[in-house]
Amino acid sequence: xxxxxxxxxxxxxxxxxxxxxxxxxxxxxxxxxxxxxxxxxxxxxxxxxxxxxxxxxxxxxxxxxxxxxxxxxxxxxxxxxxxxxxxxxxxxxxxxxxxxxxxxxxxxxxxxxxxxxxxxxxxxxxxxxxxxxxxxxxxxxxxxxxxxxxxxxxxxxxxxxxxxxxxxxxxxxxxxxxxxxxxxxxxxxxxxxxxx
Ligand code: BEZ
Numbered sequence: 001x002x003x004x005x006x007x008x009x010x011x012x013x014x015x016x017x018x019x020x021x022x023x024x025x026x027x028x029x030x031x032x033x034x035x036x037x038x039x040x041x042x043x044x045x046x047x048x049x050x051x052x053x054x055x056x057x058x059x060x061x062x063x064x065x066x067x068x069x070x071x072x073x074x075x076x077x078x079x080x081x082x083x084x085x086x087x088x089x090x091x092x093x094x095x096x097x098x099x100x101x102x103x104x105x106x107x108x109x110x111x112x113x114x115x116x117x118x119x120x121x122x123x124x125x126x127x128x129x130x131x132x133x134x135x136x137x138x139x140x141x142x143x144x145x146x147x148x149x150x151x152x153x154x155x156x157x158x159x160x161x162x163x164x165x166x167x168x169x170x171x172x173x174x175x176x177x178x179x180x181x182x183x184x185x186x187x188x189x190x191x192x193x194x195x196x
Contacts, residue, residue: 014107015121016089022120023091024110026050026082027070028158031165033083034098035091042113042169043084045122048072050080050173052141052159054125055133058101059152067148067155068133068141070162071103071125081171084110084120095123102129138175142182146190156183 015021020038023029024045033040054071061067072080092105103123110120125132136144148155163180166173 014105018089020086020088022084022110022118023087023095024082024084024108024120024122026072026080026122027162029085030083030169031161033085035085035087035095037085037087037091039086041084042081043110044079044081044113045072045108045110046079047074047076048080048108049075049078049175051135051175052145052179053132053134054102054129055131056101056148056150056155057131059150060155060158061148061150065148066131066133066144067150067158068145069155069158071132072122081113081166081169081173083165083169084112084118092121101125102131104129138178139182142179142186145179145183146186156187159183 022043024043025033026045026048027050049072050070051073052068052070053073054069055061056067056069057063059067060069096105102125104126105121106124108120108122109117111117127134145155145159152158159176159179160183163173163176166176
């Protein structure tokens, strides 16, 4: 699949005729929506795990030094916690552009943490997209994140903010938290010594 998924996403018309619908965020959307919304509610989706397996050449890295950001990988019985936003259809167009680096809209069932469920959308970077990096030893992923920065800022901020946001929501994600521990110690090693 081509690197730029904007046009593919804009040909997907689910929810176009709804006055509002739910969008599930599991990455940067948890801590920084950056778009207008009508309400937000902690929620989860079933059958997916969050993994730092997607390359970021345009936000948290560059083509020469790509960062790593979150995508969802199918896994039976898994639960991925995040945040649901009720939005209007016009909100999707700028998101399609912002998330053009391989993410595609996917229709999914959102389960609200305080009960109830709704059909909605999420963005997933699937294995066949050109920026997909896939699995690697956690230490290698943490090292790659430590070194990358792009137009949206340092790649470490993405991971550290996500880990913080999940903790504030009261959810554990061992993949994210293990990467956070490794990254924190790498950043300490890299920090210049302070004066005595
Ligand atoms: C997110 O859920 O934070 C997200 C949104 C768009 C693309 C990838 C992830």
